[in-house]
């Protein structure tokens with residue numbers, strides 16, 4: 806299990822070494838997510854249109870180790886942006902990665918920026 810989880814590490818913006826040009830903004834549905842590949846990792850990217858914000862996290866749900874989070878519903882829990890896994894509705898903060906309705910390990914989250922109509926994801930490698 807730990808080897809599957811190993812590549813996903815939360816990247817604070819000050820640790821970003823690479824801004825990966827993921828895709829045009831138009832490839833991401835409003836108030837929804839899409840999956841992007843980076844160095845063998847699957848990253849879920851969310852276009853939180855309602856709040857005019859973008860978020861990125863690992864696509865891997867730590868509950869049953871399924872690559873599904875990009876298909877989850879996004880929303881907010883008392884002001885915390887969150888994604889709910891489409892399989893069993895475990896929810897995770899898109900700010901910190903924390904599991905908001907259980908005691909699962911936190912998911913990794915990544916910085917996102919939009920420039921010139923493209924979405925960029927921040928990685929430390």
Ligand code: FES
Pocket residue numbers: 866867868869870871890891892893894895
């Ligand atoms: S696999 Fe995500 S909540 Fe069960």
